[in-house]
Amino acid sequence: MLPYAEYLASLPKRHVGCAAIFLNEKDELLIVKQSYREGWSVPGGVIDALESPHDGCVREIKEEIGLEIPQLTFLIVQYERNFPNKAEAYDSVEFTFFGGVLGAAQIARIVLEEQEIEAYQFCSQDEALKLLRPTIGSRVRAGLEAMRLGVPLYTEYESH
Amino acid sequence: MLPYAEYLASLPKRHVGCAAIFLNEKDELLIVKQSYREGWSVPGGVIDALESPHDGCVREIKEEIGLEIPQLTFLIVQYERNFPNKAEAYDSVEFTFFGGVLGAAQIARIVLEEQEIEAYQFCSQDEALKLLRPTIGSRVRAGLEAMRLGVPLYTEYESH
Numbered sequence: 001m002l003p004y005a006e007y008l009a010s011l012p013k014r015h016v017g018c019a020a021i022f023l024n025e026k027d028e029l030l031i032v033k034q035s036y037r038e039g040w041s042v043p044g045g046v047i048d049a050l051e052s053p054h055d056g057c058v059r060e061i062k063e064e065i066g067l068e069i070p071q072l073t074f075l076i077v078q079y080e081r082n083f084p085n086k087a088e089a090y091d092s093v094e095f096t097f098f099g100g101v102l103g104a105a106q107i108a109r110i111v112l113e114e115q116e117i118e119a120y121q122f123c124s125q126d127e128a129l130k131l132l133r134p135t136i137g138s139r140v141r142a143g144l145e146a147m148r149l150g151v152p153l154y155t156e157y158e159s160h
Numbered sequence: 161m162l163p164y165a166e167y168l169a170s171l172p173k174r175h176v177g178c179a180a181i182f183l184n185e186k187d188e189l190l191i192v193k194q195s196y197r198e199g200w201s202v203p204g205g206v207i208d209a210l211e212s213p214h215d216g217c218v219r220e221i222k223e224e225i226g227l228e229i230p231q232l233t234f235l236i237v238q239y240e241r242n243f244p245n246k247a248e249a250y251d252s253v254e255f256t257f258f259g260g261v262l263g264a265a266q267i268a269r270i271v272l273e274e275q276e277i278e279a280y281q282f283c284s285q286d287e288a289l290k291l292l293r294p295t296i297g298s299r300v301r302a303g304l305e306a307m308r309l310g311v312p313l314y315t316e317y318e319s320h
Binding site: 008050093154 | 168171172173174176209210212213234237241251253255312314316
C-alpha cells in the first residue's frame with residue numbers, strides 16, 4: 001500500500017445511504033414495508049463500494065420495487081448521527097432523490113423484492129409521515145420540503 | 161455488539177470530506193498551499209468520526225486559516241471515485257460550502273496552520289482553477305456554479 005493510501009485508511013469512514021420519494025397522480029407517497037424491520041420505509045438502502053449515491057438509488061429501486069428509473073432528481077443530503085444505546089454511536093450520510101410521479105401503467109409494473117419487501121402502498125403525505133420509521137420520515141419530510149422550495153437542501157438529524 | 165450493529169459493520173463505508181470557498185471583495189478566490197502535497201487547495205479536509213460535514217468544515221477553516229466562521233452555506237455534495245493506479249480504487253463523498261466574502265479586517269486575521277499550510281493567496285477564479293489540484297478544482301468549479309445558479313448541486317467526479 002502506498003503511504004497516501006495508508007494515511008487515507010487511517011481516517012474515519014461512514015456508511016452512505018439513499019432513499020427515493022415517489023408520488024402518484026393524487027400526490028400520495030409510495031411507502032414500503034420491509035419484512036425484517038419494524039415500521040414503514042421508502043425504497044432505498046446502503047450504497048455499494050465504488051457506487052455513486054445516484055446509481056445506488058437506481059439499483060435499490062430496481063431491486064425493491066422492480067421499476068427502472070434511470071434518472072433521479074437530487075433533493076437532500078442528510079448527515080445522521082445515531083445513538084442506539086449508551087455504548088454505541090454511528091453516523092452516516094444519506095441522499096434522498098425524487099423518482100417521479102408514477103402513472104397507472106408504471107404502478108402496474110411494480111414487483112416487490114420477495115425476500116425483503118412484504119407490502120407497498122400509496123398514502124397521503126401526512127399519513128405516510130406517521131407510518132415511516134422516524135429516521136426515514138425525517139428524510140422524506142426534508143425531501144418534500146426541498147421539492148416545495150425547488151432547491152436541494154443539506155440537513156442534519158440525530159436519533160436516540 | 162448487537163446483530164443490527166454487526167450487519168451495519170459489514171456494509172461498505174467511505175471517507176467524507178469538506179472544502180470551503182472564500183472570496184474577497186474583488187471576487188477573487190482564497191487558495192492555500194499545503195506543505196505536504198503538490199498543487200494548491202482550499203481550506204478543508206476529512207470529517208472526524210461523529211462530526212457533521214458542516215461542523216467539520218468549520219473546524220478545518222479554524223485550524224488551517226485561523227478564522228471562526230460559525231455558519232457556512234451548503235453549495236455542493238460531490239461523489240468522487242479515485243483510481244490512483246490499476247490495483248487501487250477508493251471513493252468518497254465531498255461537501256463544499258461557501259464561507260463568505262472576506263473583508264480587509266477578516267483577511268488581516270488569517271493565521272496559517274504552521275505545520276500544514278505554507279502560503280495562501282487570493283487570485284482570480286480562472287487563475288485559481290489552474291492552480292488547484294484537479295479534484296479540488298472540480299469541487300470549486302461546481303461550487304461557483306451553484307453560487308451563480310443560487311441552487312445547491314449534486315455532482316460526480318472521477319479521477320485517474
